[in-house]
Amino acid sequence: MADFSAVELIIAKRERGELSTDAIDWLIANYTSGVVADEQMSAMAMAILLNGMNRREIRDLTAAMIRSGERLDFSSLAAPTADKHSTGGVGDKITLPLVPLVASFGVAVPQLSGRGLGHTGGTLDKLESIPGWRASISNAEMHKQLAEVGAVICAAGSGLAPADRKLYALRDVTGTVEAIPLIASSIMSKKIAEGTGSLVLDVKVGSGAFMKTLDRARELAQVMVDLGNDSGVKTSALLTDMSTPLGLKMGNALEVEESLEVLAGGGPADVVEITVELAREMLKLSGITDADPAAALRDGRAMDKWRQMIAAQGGDPDAKLPVARESHTILATQTGHLTKLDALAVGIASWRLGAGRARKEDAVQFGAGIQLHAQQGDRVVAGQPLLTMFTDEPERFERAEQALDGGIEYGNSAPQERRIILERL
């Protein structure tokens, strides 16, 4: 491998230069091994955030992160493989009903998920509220479960894109999360190394998402779609609304509960719509164009798959879910239409109740979170319950309620009808 100096590469990017393929390879390999120090990589991350990277550099960065670890290979499976990734939002429990739903059509779903950090929840935290369920399984167990059940949601092993694991933790504490080259390469290195045949990206837009505007979300989505297709993974993207929470329930066990409602053929319309749309997209990329995912939710096929998937990882699908010890309900203060119920405000409130963690080492409260009694756009009457907060520690209510300040607005006329799916790429 060619030899470079970390300082010279940082200065090159600082001065809006382009980093060569060899330079990017060197940087990622030497950051993974510890030759390039955290303080050097964080300066580089800030320079990338402010000065950008072109498509070739992003492709090289993604390839270097994949090369930093192992690659999985599911080509020996009889079934096609498909996966989805969401850039994260408030109340975004879609992975839970979606994975068994798609698997119920004979498409294997190898979903490697993460934990929550900040105001967005993590799929693994949610599933761990199911007694007995294990997030960590070996590659061999994953392969076996995919062959037998066709659906896995588990933690990414430490062997997969270790450079990304290290860089992600660094970005989180250095104010360098919101860089499109870094977000795109982080997501896509793991998905490509995971070996899925196709991939649907759910890129969230709005106050509760990393991308606050449609333009930024579209840019991120396009970069990731290109990265996937260039690497032989059939990739498409939906841009979906994250200005207000998805569904009525936020928090770990609460989101499992709502997912079970959807798998039982019910659940909030927005959660059902996005689940069905993403399933249709995943099935289409796998060559199945005549499927009716909504029917598979209604007739129990998806629920059967869910039960198999949970049981395969030690979970008891019939166990009672954890419930918070304390609850506090907030009432509507006005009569009228709920013109604003801000995703970020609700996400932070839920986080402060104990559903999320402040530091990676922290534990989450499985029962903590928020249940909405009305969604944005609904008509409410002053004094009716607006939302209920749940936590094991009642001293958390005050700070949680403060987070809602300015996040709730009422109006006399109904707001424009909410569109969930904003664009397709």
Added chain:
Amino acid sequence: MADFSAVELIIAKRERGELSTDAIDWLIANYTSGVVADEQMSAMAMAILLNGMNRREIRDLTAAMIRSGERLDFSSLAAPTADKHSTGGVGDKITLPLVPLVASFGVAVPQLSGRGLGHTGGTLDKLESIPGWRASISNAEMHKQLAEVGAVICAAGSGLAPADRKLYALRDVTGTVEAIPLIASSIMSKKIAEGTGSLVLDVKVGSGAFMKTLDRARELAQVMVDLGNDSGVKTSALLTDMSTPLGLKMGNALEVEESLEVLAGGGPADVVEITVELAREMLKLSGITDADPAAALRDGRAMDKWRQMIAAQGGDPDAKLPVARESHTILATQTGHLTKLDALAVGIASWRLGAGRARKEDAVQFGAGIQLHAQQGDRVVAGQPLLTMFTDEPERFERAEQALDGGIEYGNSAPQERRIILERL
């Protein structure tokens, strides 16, 4: 002290925001104590480099760095105090003759110096080539020497602006040296904490300097002059040429040698000119307007002060200086005028010969360096000696010579006469 989050402050500066006085105080205090991590500070430094700071922020940053440590106080001395600071260049040994020269007029000079890093030399490294000389002395010893001799060149104690010490080391390895707010606050926090009554800044401009253009150098100088005067230190600045080396000798013992030539009334004209001009400026700020520094060089008064100053710190002014074991002379390849003899190229060659260090832990070779036989603008004849390289390790010659590639040019007509002093502020 108000409480802040490092990540939120980094993001604020990343988004071109202004940091409040309280935020800057918090950041520097908590970086010094280790609560704010190196990787956070380097991301902040890159954000400052790329997005800038306004005058108020720079003033607050400087004040916070001063407050991170102790302040010296020379107000009990009978003599006025004056100091100078150079932003660093190639062959810049001016501090060596300048400090005793100014002291010979009864102005006390408390010069806290640093070591070389990269292609620019360090005053302490140069003086340490004098057998017995000690760079580290206590504050009490410094005070006593200033009262008795009137001249001190020594290492800054660890108590002075410890935030700057930590930040400077970090910037060096993270590509964040060349930021005007960081350079200005680093220099001025130490000079203000040092307690000098007046200060002359020698801001270098050109290939061998941090500031490559006159505009950037003027901006840096103006920021520093304002910082000094706002803090009660009478401060002025000269912008001086660093497109080609100062004098004929580069390297530690070699620069002491050339300084002794100047102190003996001889030496290269450019070194003498800048030494005399800076001395005149320092004396003027101390209220002495009728001095003739050139005469004090010629008649031995400055040399007498040098000998006292060196002896006071254990050095033997009569000791033979270290000499490199190997030398290699490069000949002029053309007849004509030397139209370019690039400061950066010569600086890097000298560094590679062993005069400088690659990492802070490295030792320098006292005898290593370069002696020029002609300066930029001189007429040379093909085959005449152009420069001689010195090192203890002959395997270094090849890489040193490579550094000169493109740094030397010949022409038929004499270039414009070189101006050393470009501007005064």
